[in-house]
Amino acid sequence: MLLEINGLTKYFGGLAAVRDFDMHLDDGELLGLIGPNGAGKTTIFNLITSIYKPTKGKIIFDGNDITSKKPHEIARLGIGRTFQLNPLFSDFTVLQNVSTSFHLHPKSSLPDIYFNTAKYRRNEAYILEQSQEILKMVGLDKVENELAKNLPHGYQKMLGIARALAVKPRLLILDEPIAGMNPSEIDFTLDAIKKMQQQKITILLVEHNMKILDLCERVVVIDFGQKIAEGLPKDVRENKEVIRAYFGGERVT
Amino acid sequence: MESRFSIKGRKELARPAVYVGLAVIVALLPLFFGSPYIHHMLILTFIYIIAAVSFRTIVISGQFPLAHAAFMGIGAYMAAMAAKWLGMSPWITIPLSALVTACIGMLIGYPFSRLRTLYYAMGSLFFGIGVIQIIYAGGSWTGGYSGLTGIPALLPATTSKIPYFYFFLGLALVSIIALYRIEFSRIGTNLKAIDQSHVVASSVGINEGGYRILAVGVGCFFVGLAGAGYAHYNMVLSCSSFNFMATLWLVMYVLIGGVNSFAGPIVGTIILIIVPEFFRDLKMFSPFVTAVILGIVVYLMPQGLVGLPQLIRSKLTEHRKVKKVNHAS
Numbered sequence: 152m153l154l155e156i157n158g159l160t161k162y163f164g165g166l167a168a169v170r171d172f173d174m175h176l177d178d179g180e181l182l183g184l185i186g187p188n189g190a191g192k193t194t195i196f197n198l199i200t201s202i203y204k205p206t207k208g209k210i211i212f213d214g215n216d217i218t219s220k221k222p223h224e225i226a227r228l229g230i231g232r233t234f235q236l237n238p239l240f241s242d243f244t245v246l247q248n249v250s251t252s253f254h255l256h257p258k259s260s261l262p263d264i265y266f267n268t269a270k271y272r273r274n275e276a277y278i279l280e281q282s283q284e285i286l287k288m289v290g291l292d293k294v295e296n297e298l299a300k301n302l303p304h305g306y307q308k309m310l311g312i313a314r315a316l317a318v319k320p321r322l323l324i325l326d327e328p329i330a331g332m333n334p335s336e337i338d339f340t341l342d343a344i345k346k347m348q349q350q351k352i353t354i355l356l357v358e359h360n361m362k363i364l365d366l367c368e369r370v371v372v373i374d375f376g377q378k379i380a381e382g383l384p385k386d387v388r389e390n391k392e393v394i395r396a397y398f399g400g401e402r403v404t
Numbered sequence: 405m406e407s408r409f410s411i412k413g414r415k416e417l418a419r420p421a422v423y424v425g426l427a428v429i430v431a432l433l434p435l436f437f438g439s440p441y442i443h444h445m446l447i448l449t450f451i452y453i454i455a456a457v458s459f460r461t462i463v464i465s466g467q468f469p470l471a472h473a474a475f476m477g478i479g480a481y482m483a484a485m486a487a488k489w490l491g492m493s494p495w496i497t498i499p500l501s502a503l504v505t506a507c508i509g510m511l512i513g514y515p516f517s518r519l520r521t522l523y524y525a526m527g528s529l530f531f532g533i534g535v536i537q538i539i540y541a542g543g544s545w546t547g548g549y550s551g552l553t554g555i556p557a558l559l560p561a562t563t564s565k566i567p568y569f570y571f572f573l574g575l576a577l578v579s580i581i582a583l584y585r586i587e588f589s590r591i592g593t594n595l596k597a598i599d600q601s602h603v604v605a606s607s608v609g610i611n612e613g614g615y616r617i618l619a620v621g622v623g624c625f626f627v628g629l630a631g632a633g634y635a636h637y638n639m640v641l642s643c644s645s646f647n648f649m650a651t652l653w654l655v656m657y658v659l660i661g662g663v664n665s666f667a668g669p670i671v672g673t674i675i676l677i678i679v680p681e682f683f684r685d686l687k688m689f690s691p692f693v694t695a696v697i698l699g700i701v702v703y704l705m706p707q708g709l710v711g712l713p714q715l716i717r718s719k720l721t722e723h724r725k726v727k728k729v730n731h732a733s
Contacts, residue, residue, distance in 0.1 A: 200607065226609035238601040243593075251597050252608035254590075261618075264590045275590070318608050 153178050153322055153353050154199070159208035161194055161376075168194040169376040172208070176322065179351045181344075183367035183384070185358055187396065191376040192357040193235055196326050199355075200232050201225050212322070227255060231320030233311040235327045235357075241300035245291055248299050248310055249282040252317035256281075282317065289313045289343050305336030312343065322353045329360060341366060364388070372396075431573060434566050443565035447637065449677045450572035451630045454579045456657040456669035458626035461583050463663060464592065465619035466599030467516075468525045471532030472627055472654050477646025479505040479628030480635040481539055481546055484555040487636065489545070494558040494636040498629065505628025506621045513620035517613040532651060539643050551642040558636035568637055575633055579626050580670070586622060587666055595619055656694055660701050662708020671709045 154176040161169040169191045176182050184192050197203045199210055201222045210218050212228055220228075240248050257278075263271040286292045289309045294302065299310060308328060315323055328344070329337045344366060347354060356363060364370060364384045372380040372387055374396040380387050387393055434443060459472045482501035486492045492500075512531060519527050539546045546552055559567045586592055594615050598605045602612050635641055644650075653676070661672020676697075680690050705711040 202603065221611075221613075222603075222606035223609050223611045226607055232607050234603070234607075238604050240597050240600045240604065242600055243597070247593070251590075251593050251610075254594065255609040259590065261591065265585060267585075267589070271590075314604070314608060 152176070153180075153213055154355070155209075155211040156195075156199070157209045157211070159195070159198060159210065160206045161191075161198055161203060162206045167376050169198065169205075172373070172376065172378060174371055174378070176353060176355060179353055181348050181354045181356070181366060181368050183356045183358060183364060183370040184373065185364065185370060186373040188359060190373045192359075192373065193326060194376075195373075196232065196324055196355075196357060199225075199324065200230060226318050229319065229321035230324065231315035231318035231322070232324040233308075233315050233326055233328060235330065237307055237311050239299040239307060239310060239314075241298070243299055244296050245286065245299055245302070245310055246279075246282055246295040249285055249313050249317050250275075250278050252314040253278040253282060256317075256319045285313050285316050288316075288346065290339065305332045305339075308332060308336075309340065309343070312340075316347075316352075320352065322355065323347065324355045324357075326357050327359070328356065329358065329363060337362065427577060431570070434569055440563070440565050443569050445677065445681060447565065447568055447572045449674055450576040451634050451637075452654070452657065452677060453576050453670050453673045454630035455627050456654055456661070456673045457580055457583050457666075458623045458630070459654050460658050460663065460666075460669045461586065461595075461626075462619050462623040463658065464587065464599060465595035465616050466520075466602065467616060467619065468521070468528075469620070469623075470525050470529035470648070470651050470655075471535070472623070473646045473648075473650035474532030474535040475505055475509055475624045476627045476631035476634070476650070477535060477539065477643070478508060479631030480641055480646065481552065481631075482628070483632035484552050484635040484641055485545065487556045488552070488554060494556055498558075498632040498636065501632040502625050502629035505631070506625035509624025509628075510617050510621040513617040514613075516620075517616045529648065529651075533648060536643050536647050539646075547641065549643075551640060553640050555635055555639045555641065557639055558633070572633060572637070575629065579629065583622070583626065584666060591615075591618070656698065660694075660698055660709060662705075662710040664707060665710045668708045668710050675709060 152175050154174075156172060156174040159169055159172040159174075160167065172191075172195065174182075174184075174195075184195065186192050194203065198205050199217075201217070201220050201224075205218060208218070209216060212225075212230065215228060217225055217228065240251060243251060257274045259271045259274050262268075263274075283292060283295065286295055289312055291306060291309055291313060294306065299307065302310065308331075312323075312325065312328065315325075325344075329340050332340060341363070344354065344356075348366075356367065358364075364387075367384055370380075370382065370384050370387045371378060372390070372393050379396055380390045380393045382390070433446060437443070455472065455476055459469075462469050462472075479501045482504055483494070483497040486497040486501065487494055512528075516524060516527055540548055542548060559571065587595075594605070594610050597610060598612050598615055606612050631646070634645075657672035657676055658669045659672070660676060661670065662668030676694065680687070680693075683690075683693075686693070701709060705715055707714070
């Protein structure tokens with residue numbers, strides 16, 4: 152088991168955004184976390200990546216308790232993430248966005264960087280090569296010298312994923328990767344996600360768009376911060392509770 | 405932006421040649437200007453260039469400290485007191501007080517690394533004011549309100565200021581090169597990444613707090629160095645040289661020169677120290693005039709004064725194109 156969440160609870164003031172939430176993720180799995188707007192999906196993400204500290208509960212990644220770690224330490228353990236509102240290093244070029252994100256792999260020591268040693272130069276050359284490879288994989292190699300802020304929305308989202316891949320994640324967390332994309336961009340993103348799946352990267356997806364459900368091997372549905380269903384995508388579609396909470400009583404088509 | 409992303413061309417080799425040329429021209433200035441007063445102004449320019457460039461090192465990490473002159477004061481008073489009361493050689497007190505200033509900066513930077521934007525600015529501002537108050541309260545140790553006098557000189561006493569000129573030129577060059585190397589390495593890239601989005605930066609494993617404290621430490625080291633050098637050159641210290649107004653002048657040097665460019669603070673410092681010398685009778689108006697200059701610079705050159713050559717170039721090509729079009733029709 153790669154990720155295990157036990158009894159996770161987060162209160163914002165008197166409001167429970169997440170309550171007694173349990174979840175696990177196996178190695179190499181693609182898990183979808185879905186739920187209506189405001190159900191607490193992003194809160195769970197921010198709890199896993201330590202942007203928020205939980206009120207109660209434990210998060211265990213690969214045997215390590217990561218509940219009270221700092222965000223950069225989480226990245227160091229191998230959890231990469233994208234963001235829903237997709238902030239970027241907007242004044243950097245596309246290539247710089249990715250190469251900066253290679254901060255950890257390989258990591259150069261401060262003296263190495265400052266004195267521009269052979270080791271640092273070798274690391275940077277390797278990073279440059281790897282960054283270009285990742286950009287090719289997500290289809291951004293043609294715009295690598297553009298400033299990130301000048302990219303169209305769909306490209307920016309892909310850049311977010313490219314950046315998360317630079318962390319060399321064992322677990323990749325994607326927060327609404329296809330939100331706001333046009334149909335062709337959606338197809339492209341879904342292809343990219345499938346490619347990562349083949350590379351055995353464990354992926355946790357948040358989406359409230361049902362299109363992405365078909366990709367997932369397992370789906371966890373939450374509403375009002377609590378798990379209401381879990382299972383295969385097709386079973387979840389049939390689940391009465393899910394239909395009521397999520398689709399206002401109508402059947403999923 | 406960073407040269408390591410491109411293959412070295414003739415253009416990139418031409419740049420260092422220009423820098424070396426500029427440094428040589430500056431080094432030859434005493435040959436053309438014999439007046440000790442001009443030497444003094446140039447020495448002050450070198451000192452404030454170190455302060456302004458080191459200020460910008462903190463700014464690129466997304467922090468806006470308003471205590472930089474106070475840290476210069478810490479360096480200056482530390483060196484002066486160590487030399488005067490403990491009899492240490494200025495050659496030891498200068499690097500030592502730079503180190504101590506860096507340590508104080510990092511200690512203060514640690515709790516402050518959780519503050520952002522206005523909160524950070526205000527926190528550092530009040531810290532800076534506090535430093536000045538402590539120096540005032542220091543009685544005979546710091547000289548208090550009447551200032552600290554009788555500070556041992558760095559160089560053997562002569563009437564000429566030329567030895568000091570070359571000492572501070574060297575100090576400025578070494579500091580500029582050291583800070584340039586930080587900015588154009590992965591360290592600088594990480595600092596700029598934190599400035600653009602600290603959430604994203606930590607999500608790729610950049611230790612935000614650590615890098616912010618590092619930036620403050622580096623900035624304070626060099627401003628402490630500048631302050632300590634100033635103390636042993638001037639031999640008299642007064643608190644008012646390091647008060648809030650002095651910090652604001654540093655901010656102005658950086659803003660008018662151009663905050664987005666490494667050369668910005670250097671250009672800004674030179675212009676704002678040298679140009680007012682031609683209008684000494686109007687000195688009381690200088691804050692007002694500076695505000696007007698800032699307005700004009702930002703309006704015409706969003707990049708700051710360093711954007712001037714580019715502005716002229718684009719205007720010229722525009723002019724040429726318009727001419728061509730007129731000619732054709």
